[in-house]
Amino acid sequence: MNNALVTKLGGAEGIDIPAFCADAANIVRSGRPLVIVHGGSHDTNVLSEQLNHPPVFITSPSGHTSRRTDRRTLEIFQMACRGQLNQRIVEALQRRAVNAVGLSGMDGRLWEGTRKSTVRAVVDGRVMMIRDDYTGTVERVNTGLIRTLLEAGFTPVISPPAISTDSEPINVDADRAAAMTAAALGAGTLLLLSNVPGLLREFPDESTLIPTVARGEIERFAGFAQGRMKKKVLGAGEALAGGVGRVVIADARAATPITDALAGAGTAFQ
Amino acid sequence: MNNALVTKLGGAEGIDIPAFCADAANIVRSGRPLVIVHGGSHDTNVLSEQLNHPPVFITSPSGHTSRRTDRRTLEIFQMACRGQLNQRIVEALQRRAVNAVGLSGMDGRLWEGTRKSTVRAVVDGRVMMIRDDYTGTVERVNTGLIRTLLEAGFTPVISPPAISTDSEPINVDADRAAAMTAAALGAGTLLLLSNVPGLLREFPDESTLIPTVARGEIERFAGFAQGRMKKKVLGAGEALAGGVGRVVIADARAATPITDALAGAGTAFQ
16 A cells, blocks of 8 residues: 555644644545554553552663553553543544544554563662563554555554553554554555654754655664654664655644645655 | 344443453354444443542433533543443453454444433422533444444444534443444344343342343333333334344343353343
């Protein structure tokens, strides 16, 4: 599906869902197959606080930070991603006459991966082993359900969690899941939209935006990525390696974020 | 789809989801198309309390009790139904090799209805008009998505809310939505499973179970229904009127609740 467009919408604060969905409606009306992927970090943090199970972030020995996902956190994550943000996007799309269908990576085993049997975390300078974490990485995208929906005129809206090979829900990075989805579909373009204008040479100075990165140079440019941007650059490289023609990391806060990213805004990896 | 089976699982306490799903897996393995519908009243009540937005029930002038559904309650209802219970059922089915896909009535405009512009409630003996309630009744089932999924080998698991003609989420009765779904699909059988053995002549004496009700006698037998059972009997009548061959109200608490209901347990309306 080379004309297919996979768009990941960041779940952070400041994203204008109605504006994004109005722009998405333009894409769908033009006849281009669109798949929307989203996370839900911000909503999960808010709901975790409200439910007296505050978010905890752990740092791996290699310095990577991730959400500590015990079973209760996973349930909260499901409620926030699947029950709240996903259905808010579906509602906004339906209001604009886009026949959206919300899915998690568990539905139809859309996103399959291995649950990490142990997670290593550095606590007070010592490495601890955590055995009841529900995290993993998407290793396989079962595109059958997505293709079936697209062919029948529906627009899939997909959120974590994914499903483990043992059928447990697992928290996965939505940027990299979107990259895997684009590659598995043979999509021509992947957009990773969030509350940053793209990859910055000197974060957070937005005037230092890097407009293009050639595929052979991703490793060199990855050094400029800070925090969450690291996963996006990693995802961009994985998508290109998987056959996606172009990946754009761009701003979701614009009035027409999808149109802008397709027209050259943000950082294009190609 | 005359061999299709629509099964509504009550969301009340005491329901053994793994047992229900193991039995559902037997049905799917036998090759019979299965659609699962569920509510989420109990989970919504629990989550509402946890989020300091306690459930409120209102009584109409005709004596019918329903959940007061302001926008915040609706969000909580979505998190409980769609984010929690729905995905718990999908997980339990996936563990048993059933390729389940969770959906709400909003996804693919599956369940469409009119939002009530005003809801009348009796408060302290006086009738009040409530204008910001998100409730309604399913008037139209867009079966395209369900048929597409069944034909592709997936098992749909559907929860409220439904979607209004103006694309707002609306709280609807899941028993009646299941009845509408069975009728729209041309399903031969509808099962309404919950934590009661069936229609009782003298509620709550389970020895007074009414085994069968002929379709011409539903109105007469409806007088025995108490509380939630009224909606089930109403749904049974609507399903039969819509062409469903048989409706069984039976116990979800059994080890094999679907098999039992198909084999004669509970109250059969035919």
